[in-house]
Amino acid sequence: WGTISKDKHRLWLSRTQLKYAALYVVITSAVLIFLNLYAASTTRNLIFRSKQTSLEDKVRLAASALAESQTLQEDRARQVMEQMGSLNATRVLVTDGAGLVIYDTMDSAQGQYAVLPEVVQALEGNDVFYSHYADGSLESRAATPVLYANTLVGAVYLMEYDTDQGGLIFALQFNIFWISLVLECALI
Numbered sequence: 462w463g464t465i466s467k468d469k470h471r472l473w474l475s476r477t478q479l480k481y482a483a484l485y486v487v488i489t490s491a492v493l494i495f496l497n498l499y500a501a502s503t504t505r506n507l508i509f510r511s512k513q514t515s516l517e518d519k520v521r522l523a524a525s526a527l528a529e530s531q532t533l534q535e536d537r538a539r540q541v542m543e544q545m546g547s548l549n550a551t552r553v554l555v556t557d558g559a560g561l562v563i564y565d566t567m568d569s570a571q572g573q574y575a576v577l578p579e580v581v582q583a584l585e586g587n588d589v590f591y592s593h594y595a596d597g598s599l600e601s602r603a604a605t606p607v608l609y610a611n612t613l614v615g616a617v618y619l620m621e622y623d624t625d626q627g628g629l630i631f632a633l634q635f636n637i638f639w640i641s642l643v644l645e646c647a648l649i
Contacts, residue, residue, distance in 0.1 A: 513590045520617050560584055601623065
């Protein structure tokens with residue numbers, strides 16, 4: 462008399478189903494993690510590129526306005542920068558060809574030599590942009606040389622500390638994470 466136990470057969474099916482369910486969870490988790498990271502990275506890069514374009518345009522505009530004389534002087538730099546308005550920057554520095562700060566919106570570096578890496582690179586003839594996101598804020602810096610008849614006469618440096626854009630990056634990352642987590646739980 463041989464009988465086949467239905468319990469053994471069901472146990473085998475449940476183990477197979479468990480394996481498929483685990484595989485499904487692993488695959489969907491991997492896909493959601495990838496999509497989460499990709500969306501966050503893409504958004505962050507778009508915001509960085511937008512900020513880069515904006516700051517580079519502002520710093521070039523200031524440099525071209527200052528490039529009307531053979532030497533940069535404090536009075537002329539102040540006059541030009543006041544005519545341009547605030548440029549919506551947290552800080553603006555203008556240096557002469559040797560790196561001496563002749564204009565500073567914070568007045569803390571006036572008359573001192575600028576040793577900021579962006580200013581040093583701009584005084585070497587390079588356009589510079591740097592951006593860093595941390596703790597819900599985005600700090601961006603740009604610098605460019607001021608040229609008169611292809612001769613370096615100084616540099617312009619702008620720095621923006623932007624909590625609005627930083628908050629947007631943080632909110633998007635946070636929302637994407639929670640949406641992914643809820644979708645994963647719903648799929649299980």
